[in-house]
Amino acid sequence: MTDPATAGALYLGVDAGNSKTAALVSTASGEVVGAGRSGIGDIYGAPTAEAAVDEVMSAIAGALAQAGAGQAAPAGAAFRLAGVDWPEDAAYWDAALSRRQPALERRSILNDGYAAIRCGAPSGVGIALAGGTAAAIAARGPNGELWDMGWWGQHAMGAIGLANEALKAVFLAELGLAPPTALTRALLDYFDKPSAAELNHWLTRREGRAGHRDRTRCARVVTATAQGGDQVAGDIVRAQGRYMASYAGVAARFTGLAAAGAPVDVVLSGSVLMAPGSPVAAALLAELPAHVPHAVPHRSVLPPVAGALLDALAESGVRVTEAVAARVARTMPPADFLAT
Structure with a gap:
């Protein structure tokens, strides 16, 4: 009080x-x-x-x-x-x-x-999964135990993860080392570049290259392409959901939430997860029960x-x-x- x-x-x-x-x-x-x-x-x-x-x-x-x-x-x-x-x-x-x-x-x-x-979760006990420009994952257990992902995260998530994986898919497809994908046309149109070579040059050249925000702002294009039925983009989105769910499981284990056997509040936030109809959020929620069996998801x-x-x-x-x-x-x- x-x-x-x-x-x-x-x-x-x-x-x-x-x-x-x-x-x-x-x-x-x-x-x-x-x-x-x-x-x-x-x-x-x-x-x-x-x-x-x-x-x-x-x-x-x-x-x-x-x-x-x-x-x-x-x-x-x-x-x-x-x-x-x-x-x-x-x-x-x-x-x-x-x-x-x-x-x-x-x-x-x-x-x-x-x-x-x-x-x-006003109690402050639970897991937070934030997917914005990057991902931040943290948890507070029933006895005050704390865990956050920090530098333990070994997968790029959030807009950074979506953009990096999509661009990699486009460039590998250009080299014939990966399947063709609708991401190629979608990203060339979005960035107003005539070819994959020009896009790669703009992203990596020594002078006048794209900035960090230029690279990550295409995340919505990736999710839209996935929703349009492209298999490669869909695989990227599903992997993002799987990664976030797996780290949520780690958070639950390290804070005693997994052992408690009680419902676990899991709070979703950030632009990638909170976007209307977010396919990343849908993929995360589909994977979450396998990692946090008693999860009770909430949107922030x-x-x-x-x-x-x-x-x-x-x-x-x-x-x-x-x-x-x-x-x-x-x-x-x-x-x-x-x-x-």
Whole structure:
């Protein structure tokens, strides 16, 4: 229960990734009163680690300013940050926050994969499967055990996985080393290139080559081609679902969820899995029972930054109920705040 003495307190949730960093500030009731957004907050993905810290600080400053918090520190904060993959990454952030936000004493620092758990399971116990630009998979067990995929993932997933496998299929088909595929025409049309050779050149040449986002933005073309009946694209999509389901099984084993024999909340989030009619989500759900037999799938009802905020509330002693989660949802900033 919330301590009446903290009824006026504010709480901070931060979700940092490779497309953006978002921060939310709320009251103990879950009413969002401040929001801030900035750039890349992943210490592995930003130009420098300090640049990632700058972006996170910028998002926090924007959220606190909008909340009218002045110099007051939030009563609790949860940082869910891409790139917190090893103990030294968390230590780096702990030192950075001590230096840049010394008044923010009550805080937790975890990989961004954890943010999505409460977006579908307010208890915070369960598995989060996020498929966006990349994939983030994390779980919290019934006794508080934690596991996240981090650098243990040995398969490219999300938009990166779809794009990489599709382009490989096109180039191998061009060489006669793989079956012809409708992906060739679909990707040439999408990227406006006259041939597979020109596409390969644009993606790999020394100067003026395509950027990371240029490469991954074709993910929707891959899923659409699969839905159109192309066997090669369909195999790529099914493999993506199989990979994600298998890592969900690992998460369940390492956190005690598999041994509990009880229903396991599995929360899906991210643009690849949340797209209307997503064939990757369908493939994942078809594979999931083989790896997590008692899985109860949920589609995320909130963005990950809202899950980070709910973590901040829960870790500060606020009972996170369906009503609190619903209030966060009702008071979120406009949808374009999170658009990428």
